Amino acid sequence: LLLVLLCAAEFFCTLFLLFWLTNRRRESDADFIRNRLGLFSTYLMLASIATAASLIESVIILGGTIDYALYCASLLASVCMPVMLIMLGRSAYFYCFSILAANIAASHYVGLEAAWLSTTIAVVLASGSMIALWRQSQRFDQLVQLQAETQTLSRENARLASLDMLTGLPNRRHFFDHAKRAYDECAHQNRVFVLGVVDLDDFKSLNDTYGHTLGDRVLQTVGARLSELCSSTLQFHRMGGDEFAFYMSTTEHSVDIDLWAKELVAKLEEPILVDGRTVTITASVGMVIGSRELHDPQKLYDCADYALYTAKRQGKGLVATFSPMHGEAMQAERKLENTLRSADLQSEISAVFQPIVEAEYGAVSVFEILARWNSPALGPV
DSSP states (O other): OHHHHHHHHHHHHHHHHHHHHHHTTSOOOHHHHHHHHHHHHHHHHHHHHHHHHHHHHHHHHTTSOOOHHHHHHHHHHHHHHHHHTGGGTHHHHHHHHHHHHHHHHHHHHTTOTTHHHHHHHHHHHHHHHHHHHHHHHHHHHHHHHHHHHHHHHHHHHHHHHTBOTTTOSBOHHHHHHHHHHHHHHHHHTTOEEEEEEEEETTHHHHHHHHOHHHHHHHHHHHHHHHHHHOBTTEEEEEEETTEEEEEEEEOTTTOOHHHHHHHHHHHHTSOEEETTEEEOOOEEEEEEEOOSSSOOHHHHHHHHHHHHHHHHHHOSSOEEEOOHHHHHHHHHHHHHHHHHHTOOHHHHEEEEEEEEEETTTTEEEEEEEEEEEEETTTEEO
């Protein structure tokens, strides 16, 4: 039995050494520490039994003779070891008590002259060690508990900071924090990355007609419908107001993106019952497909938003996917806007007059004055 216990202790020591080598650089949290301390506590109890049994067995086998230095060394171990293992709590107490009892029994069994003196010293030292151990253990438990509570609050704050409280969907901050990571995963897996913007048509009119309370209920219903579609490859977010965004990954030919977007629009157009009133809304969708040249989340979002703008100019409940033609038009508009902001309007804008003639008399009645912008960069606009 003693041999089995000692072999088990050696086996546990080997396991713990391997565990330490593989986890020495891991950042430990409170749950990780609690689980591993339970394992170490079990080992400490087995080690204490094996050590005590080894001491008693040595005394019996040697016929009542034992080296006093071995006794002192084991006594020192019984006092010092638990102090080094203060995080293990009750198992350290058990270790200290069992080794102390074995040493006292051995010292009296072999008839040492200073047995009672040694016993008194051992009890005093062990008692002091266990009191210190108890206090340190209490402090450690409080520290672990505080760390666990802090981590829980930190995770909850991080979750709330990335959550839209009205719809329960992730918010704009979460969208831009995770879109880049999602694109990189798609690129690594050779999948197609799609980013899109969903906007409810004429939602302001709905708010003005029925009030913001009903509008919030509609947004909650829309958020619930979008949440049902979320998966490991599709995530919806609320960007603010009546605007939502999503990113998804798909294989090149597994999903017809335009068809999927039209089905999404159809789902959002299903009637919504709010306080006995049936409300029907429409939504427009703009999308863009990521590429090596176009992979930044902010640029992808701008392109999808431009495609959405194009769809809304053509009507309600429509879908548009960003194309090279959209890119050229967007660049032209951006260039026009930037040039206008920096233009010297006093010198570059001139007036022309459009006469309006009375058809009956053939005489000019009024003039319409028109502005003409002659830009040095763009020419006549």
